[in-house]
Amino acid sequence: MLCCRGSTNKYSRLDAKLEKKMVEFKRGSLGRSNFKSIDSIIMRFPQFREELKKIRDVFEQYDEDSNGTIDLEELKKCLQKLELHLTAEEIEDLFHSCDMDGSEGIQFNEFIVLLCLIYLLKEPSSSHNTSKIDSPQLEATFDTVIEVFSFLDKNGDGKLNKTDMVKALNEASPLEKSPAHVTRTRFKEMDWSKRGKVSFREFLFAFIDWVGIDTNEEMSPVRSSSK
Secondary structure: OOOOOOOOOOOHHHHHHHHHHHHHHHHHHOOOOOOOOHHHHHOOHHHHHHHHHOOHHHHHHHOOOOOOOEOHHHHHHHHHHOOOOOOHHHHHHHHHHHOOOOOOOEOHHHHHHHHHHHHHHOOOOOOOOOOOOOOHHHHHHHHHHHHHHHHHOOOOOOOEOHHHHHHHHHOOOOOOOOOHHHHHHHHHHHOOOOOOOEOHHHHHHHHHHHHOOOOOOOOOHHHHHOO
């Protein structure tokens, strides 16, 4: 699933913004976390799965031609309807950075990543309205996903590296260390650009895979029969 478009990092501008946001989040949390171990994160997977699946209704609504993907024009209409006011450049950056297979269409799992990135980057519309995406439940889920990344980011630099993963996997039971191949496998699943450092965007794609969001499941009868 995770197919990087080209070997160079085309999205350094976006990833730099995300990195800055994650550093700010880590500093703001003062080291506090609801997660004490990888196991405590895994136990939340069913809850994550159910909450993220709710995004499917939004996805299907704006997939106007019912082809299973949202193209750039459909995305612009979607963001306008959701009152997520971004510049044309920001929308194109997000679209291409989440269109991992280069198909010029955003699939459901990519749409989840895109919304979470917007949530992280977007400022509230006013001091009186602190909501970013007008869905408190979804915002809470995205906040928790951000907290998972922060838990794994042991040195607080806004990126994940293999050392971070080793520490996180062994934190709960230092006397029962995870096998090295498990750590390597988990890290490789995130580091598809093979830079040795994982951005929040890369982490999101791997995390959705771990949670188990199937892009083809639970399609509505109308959409299924139209294919």
